[in-house]
Amino acid sequence: MMKLSGRTTIGKIMLMGAVLMLTSLVACAQKQKKETPKKTTKNMEWNKLTKEEEDVIVRKGTEYPGTGKLLNNKEKGTYTCKRCNAPLYRSESKFESECGWPSFDDEIKGAVERIPDIDGMRTEIVCANCKAHLGHVFIGEGFTAKNTRNCVNSISMNFVPDAK
Numbered sequence: 591m592m593k594l595s596g597r598t599t600i601g602k603i604m605l606m607g608a609v610l611m612l613t614s615l616v617a618c619a620q621k622q623k624k625e626t627p628k629k630t631t632k633n634m635e636w637n638k639l640t641k642e643e644e645d646v647i648v649r650k651g652t653e654y655p656g657t658g659k660l661l662n663n664k665e666k667g668t669y670t671c672k673r674c675n676a677p678l679y680r681s682e683s684k685f686e687s688e689c690g691w692p693s694f695d696d697e698i699k700g701a702v703e704r705i706p707d708i709d710g711m712r713t714e715i716v717c718a719n720c721k722a723h724l725g726h727v728f729i730g731e732g733f734t735a736k737n738t739r740n741c742v743n744s745i746s747m748n749f750v751p752d753a754k
């Protein structure tokens with residue numbers, strides 16, 4: 591009798607362990623499933639912006655140099671538009687320019703539009719999808735082999751790390 595009840599207890603413990611393991615597995619799978627927001631061209635579906643974000647993205651302001659959240663980000667992943675989620679830059683294009691803003695020597699093909707400033711001094715860059723102001727592009731400074739510096743406000747972008 592003693593032996594039998596002992597065995598049942600062990601069985602119960604094992605079963606509880608299996609259930610626990612299963613629960614944590616499911617929780618893990620759910621976490622990985624969490625998708626990155628989809629790119630959208632519909633104004634109605636654009637992400638809501640804070641006043642600070644609007645100052646740059648809508649009113650074409652510039653964030654204070656050296657303050658951007660993504661300035662020193664060295665993780666692998668994709669930089670996306672804060673407003674419409676369109677992928678803009680890959681981490682492989684990011685380089686250290688010490689100008690105080692995130693710098694990229696190339697954009698994701700077709701993701702960024704260049705618009706010369708009215709005074710002809712600089713070239714503005716905007717998200718090709720939703721026209722959000724990103725920053726300015728400078729050519730011929732010799733920072734990298736591509737000789738291009740997309741000088742982008744951190745606040746205009748989100749960062750989506752690569753899946754590990």
Ligand SMILES: [Zn+2]
Nearest residue numbers: 671674717720
């Ligand atoms: Zn956009």
